[in-house]
Amino acid sequence: MRRTVHAAATTFFFAAISVPVYAVTDGSGDPAPAKQDDGKWFDKDGNPTFKVDEDGTVDWYTYSGFIRYSSECLRCHGPDGMGSSYAPALRNSMKRLSYPEFYGIVAGGKKDVSSAQELVMPANGENKNVMCFIDDIYVYLRARADDAIPRGRPEKHAPKPDSFTKAEDACMG
Ligand code: HEC
Incomplete structure (x- = not known):
């Protein structure tokens, strides 16, 4: 009797911890949403x-x-x-790049001088x-890298949070 109870408890324990964890990790680790600030989500490490x-x-x-990705x-x-034939598939890059690495490349640019064709990522x-939407672009590409969303425009989305509008107005000036 005691053994049965113990086995059932163990099963429950593993089921409970395995549900919210996605099967994938990327350059920033586990992308599972852990906390939010008015509709903006962060993983357990704060990315x-x-x-x-x-x-x-x-x-x-x-x-x-x-x-923003589509326009910029x-x-x-x-x-x-x-x-494309000119620039790498960011869907693959994000499997390796951490959030700070991504941020640094997008802000500062990158130049591959070793290749025959000179490849230039412009500094933004x-x-x-x-820059006012860099986190937005990051989470979109993170979702693409982790196969969480298909190609194309997401069909359904959560409403625009008030804090987004405020931050956008303050940043765009
Ligand atoms: C004018 C063309 C151009 C535009 C526009 C551009 N990129 Fe790039 N990007 C490149 C090229 C070319 C590279 C490869 C540079 C290299 O290999 O050194 C690159 C590299 C990168 C990398 C590094 C990829 C890796 O695998 O290491 C990231 C991240 C990146 N771009 C993000 C962005 C984001 C986000 C935007 C839009 C805000 C953007 N890029 C817009 C041309 C562009």
Whole structure:
């Protein structure tokens, strides 16, 4: 009798801890959303992350990231982070790059002088259309890298939080 109870308790324990953890890790570790600040999600290490509901509804920042990626990055990096003949597939890069590494490259740029074709990632540190939305772009690409969302515009998204509008107005000036 005691053994049965113990086995049942063990099963329950493993079931309980395995549910919220995604099967994947990326350059920033486990992307599972652990806490939020008015609709902006963070993983257990405090890195920005995405949240996708069972019906496919994405958080506002992931949706905003899709819009910003498409206007600022797509022309070189291809639609949906899939890459082009000129610039790498960020969908793959995010499996390796941490949040600070991503931030540093986007703000400061990157130049591959070793390749025959000179590849240049422009510095965006002064570009408000990128820097005011860098976390949005990050969580969108993180979701793409982790196969949490399909290609294309997310069909359903959470409403725009008031704090997003305030931060956008303050940052864009
Ligand atoms: C003018 C073209 C161009 C635009 C626009 C552009 N990139 Fe890039 N990006 C590149 C190239 C080329 C590279 C590869 C540079 C290298 O290999 O050193 C690159 C590299 C990167 C890397 C490093 C990838 C890796 O695998 O290490 C990141 C991250 C990145 N870009 C993010 C972005 C984001 C986010 C945007 C939009 C805000 C953006 N880029 C816009 C051309 C561009």
